[in-house]
Amino acid sequence: MDEFALIRRLTGGRTGKEGAVGRSVVVGIGDDAAVVEPTPGRQMVLTCDSMVEIVDFLPWTMDDASIGWKAMAQNVSDLAAMGAEPRYALCALAAPKGFPAERLEALYAGLYACADAYGVAIVGGDMSTSPERVSVTVTAIGEVEAGRALLRSGARPGDVVFVTGPLGLSAAGLDWLLRREAGGGEPWAPLIAAHRRPRPRPAAGRALLGLATSLNDVSDGLAGEAREIAEASGVRLVLDGAAIPVDAALAAYAAFAGRDALEFILGGGEDYELVGTAPAAKADELLAALRAAGASPALVGVVAAGEPGVDLARPDGTTEPLERRGYTHFE
Amino acid sequence: MDEFALIRRLTGGRTGKEGAVGRSVVVGIGDDAAVVEPTPGRQMVLTCDSMVEIVDFLPWTMDDASIGWKAMAQNVSDLAAMGAEPRYALCALAAPKGFPAERLEALYAGLYACADAYGVAIVGGDMSTSPERVSVTVTAIGEVEAGRALLRSGARPGDVVFVTGPLGLSAAGLDWLLRREAGGGEPWAPLIAAHRRPRPRPAAGRALLGLATSLNDVSDGLAGEAREIAEASGVRLVLDGAAIPVDAALAAYAAFAGRDALEFILGGGEDYELVGTAPAAKADELLAALRAAGASPALVGVVAAGEPGVDLARPDGTTEPLERRGYTHFE
Numbered sequence: 001m002d003e004f005a006l007i008r009r010l011t012g013g014r015t016g017k018e019g020a021v022g023r024s025v026v027v028g029i030g031d032d033a034a035v036v037e038p039t040p041g042r043q044m045v046l047t048c049d050s051m052v053e054i055v056d057f058l059p060w061t062m063d064d065a066s067i068g069w070k071a072m073a074q075n076v077s078d079l080a081a082m083g084a085e086p087r088y089a090l091c092a093l094a095a096p097k098g099f100p101a102e103r104l105e106a107l108y109a110g111l112y113a114c115a116d117a118y119g120v121a122i123v124g125g126d127m128s129t130s131p132e133r134v135s136v137t138v139t140a141i142g143e144v145e146a147g148r149a150l151l152r153s154g155a156r157p158g159d160v161v162f163v164t165g166p167l168g169l170s171a172a173g174l175d176w177l178l179r180r181e182a183g184g185g186e187p188w189a190p191l192i193a194a195h196r197r198p199r200p201r202p203a204a205g206r207a208l209l210g211l212a213t214s215l216n217d218v219s220d221g222l223a224g225e226a227r228e229i230a231e232a233s234g235v236r237l238v239l240d241g242a243a244i245p246v247d248a249a250l251a252a253y254a255a256f257a258g259r260d261a262l263e264f265i266l267g268g269g270e271d272y273e274l275v276g277t278a279p280a281a282k283a284d285e286l287l288a289a290l291r292a293a294g295a296s297p298a299l300v301g302v303v304a305a306g307e308p309g310v311d312l313a314r315p316d317g318t319t320e321p322l323e324r325r326g327y328t329h330f331e
Numbered sequence: 332m333d334e335f336a337l338i339r340r341l342t343g344g345r346t347g348k349e350g351a352v353g354r355s356v357v358v359g360i361g362d363d364a365a366v367v368e369p370t371p372g373r374q375m376v377l378t379c380d381s382m383v384e385i386v387d388f389l390p391w392t393m394d395d396a397s398i399g400w401k402a403m404a405q406n407v408s409d410l411a412a413m414g415a416e417p418r419y420a421l422c423a424l425a426a427p428k429g430f431p432a433e434r435l436e437a438l439y440a441g442l443y444a445c446a447d448a449y450g451v452a453i454v455g456g457d458m459s460t461s462p463e464r465v466s467v468t469v470t471a472i473g474e475v476e477a478g479r480a481l482l483r484s485g486a487r488p489g490d491v492v493f494v495t496g497p498l499g500l501s502a503a504g505l506d507w508l509l510r511r512e513a514g515g516g517e518p519w520a521p522l523i524a525a526h527r528r529p530r531p532r533p534a535a536g537r538a539l540l541g542l543a544t545s546l547n548d549v550s551d552g553l554a555g556e557a558r559e560i561a562e563a564s565g566v567r568l569v570l571d572g573a574a575i576p577v578d579a580a581l582a583a584y585a586a587f588a589g590r591d592a593l594e595f596i597l598g599g600g601e602d603y604e605l606v607g608t609a610p611a612a613k614a615d616e617l618l619a620a621l622r623a624a625g626a627s628p629a630l631v632g633v634v635a636a637g638e639p640g641v642d643l644a645r646p647d648g649t650t651e652p653l654e655r656r657g658y659t660h661f662e
Binding site for chain 1: 356358361362363365366367368369371373374375376377378379381383384385386387410413419420421422423425454455456457459460461462463464466468470471472473475477478480482483484512524544547548563572613
């Protein structure tokens with residue numbers, strides 16, 4: 001089976017959830033390129049992110065369907081962080097020669113499951129052999145009302161800092177997957193699910209249009225994402241350690257592992273919740289809008305003037321500057 | 332240097348040629364996603380293609396800047412094959428840890444050189460380590476007047492078959508690069524240039540709107556590309572072996588190598604010229620329009636009714652059905 005037959009088998013003419021995009025897909029998979037009809041009054045939002053075996057995941061921390069899900073989810077999350085509605089995606093997959101077709105099918109099933117869950121039409125892509133490893137690059141395209149995209153640069157002193165849900169679960173799930181012995185059970189299923197099948201927040205991002213002054217998604221740990229807002233906005237974010245929500249499963253795992261739950265929250269990534277800022281006067285409206293969008297939001301700090309950076313206020317009244325944390329490549 | 336610093340160094344805030352896209356780039360590199368303003372009355376055209384070391388190129392057949400150029404060029408070519416104007420691109424690059432920053436800079440310089448040559452703004456991307464090999468995935472976004480994209484499926488019996496320029500040069504250049512001894516000179520410079528720095532034909536694609544009935548780019552050899560049109564259109568393409576132009580450098584190389592020049596043309600890919608069909612009554616207008624767009628077109632066959640496929644008519648009057656040729660993955 002060559003890649004043309006394989007692509008037909010894997011995509012089966014599907015372009016994601018029927019009806020979710022309707023006739024806006026003019027030409028789908030099968031020609032040199034796809035053609036889509038932009039919605040009048042909207043701008044197109046474009047993002048691209050890769051997952052590479054060994055670097056971004058290990059064969060024993062992810063199953064094939066979850067690799068597909070997560071490759072799509074991280075791109076949907078970048079659109080969410082702009083306040084955009086996810087619409088289309090292209091998927092470039094590379095796998096070693098001889099990689100079983102069943103495993104490719106599982107990976108594609110995961111890509112489509114996530115695309116369907118978020119109303120994304122997969123309109124194209126590329127399939128290639130790779131010398132050794134699996135990698136998936138997804139490009140996602142969304143739409144946002146013209147001029148209203150939420151950037152990282154709008155935070156102002158006096159704003160509140162919010163998150164759209166509990167953080168650190170994915171990092172704790174990965175911590176467990178890296179340490180457990182083969183054949184062990186899954187006592188930390190909610191943490192493992194958070195790591196393998198993260199749920200990005202585009203509905204929350206849409207709800208924040210006109211309310212948030214800045215927005216970012218939590219792909220690399222709260223400390224690093226808050227720092228990106230601080231640097232882009234030229235302000236200081238002061239996180240309140242006591243106000244940051246700690247999920248019960250994360251608390252239990254942190255106790256089991258002898259770690260501080262805040263470590264997973266501040267330094268661990270891939271939760272794909274959102275962090276942002278908003279005028280204090282709009283805080284109640286914002287929390288209500290996020291709850292209506294299915295999120296579990298919390299206010300976790302304030303924006304101050306000063307050298308761009310992030311502080312953590314401890315319950316004992318002390319304040320500690322947070323260095324950038326989270327995974328970086330090419331260090 | 333982590334990847335954030337590296338991305339800043341490599342992209343330097345550039346988003347391709349100034350003025351080529353003007354203010355249609357609302358948000359460029361540096362936030363969660365890019366934002367672009369669609370042109371009213373146009374549809375967006377989306378395509379994505381990867382280049383993987385060892386699979387798509389070998390370290391000694393390509394230099395770093397040419398890898399970047401070609402990764403962009405093959406995507407520009409897919410937009411050309413739809414009749415679309417190239418506008419934006421996102422580039423996902425993976426390279427092994429310890430890969431020299433100078434080599435990444437050269438690769439990016441090649442990406443930008445090709446983007447600039449075709450008026451493409453690079454608005455985003457991803458940079459990641461890979462376990463062993465370099466790979467580049469480019470997603471290109473173009474625009475075409477609503478409803479006018481050129482597909483593979485419109486060829487009709489009685490149409491003529493045309494190409495926008497000489498073919499087979501890239502395949503001959505690769506043949507030489509694979510056989511030459513280390514330290515040899517470059518007697519086949521035009522062929523090597525065709526392989527390393529192919530020139531896709533978006534201006535020709537634009538000129539074909541309203542004239543061509545089908546269009547494809549020649550990324551995998553004329554036989555395979557003609558077959559894609561034949562299958563999508565439900566027709567038979569009859570190529571005239573005597574009418575297919577043979578470039579002088581290719582003819583000389585074929586004689587040197589003891590091969591038939593037609594082998595390189597029919598079976599070798601990556602020329603990134605266009606092949607298509609048009610009503611016979613429009614042939615003169617089409618040739619003039621392509622010449623005005625800088626191409627060197629030729630009529631190379633006719634469309635017939637019959638079982639979908641491709642025939643080659645030989646100068647001696649015999650006709651031979653052409654099997655699909657060209658490189659396929661996962662065979």
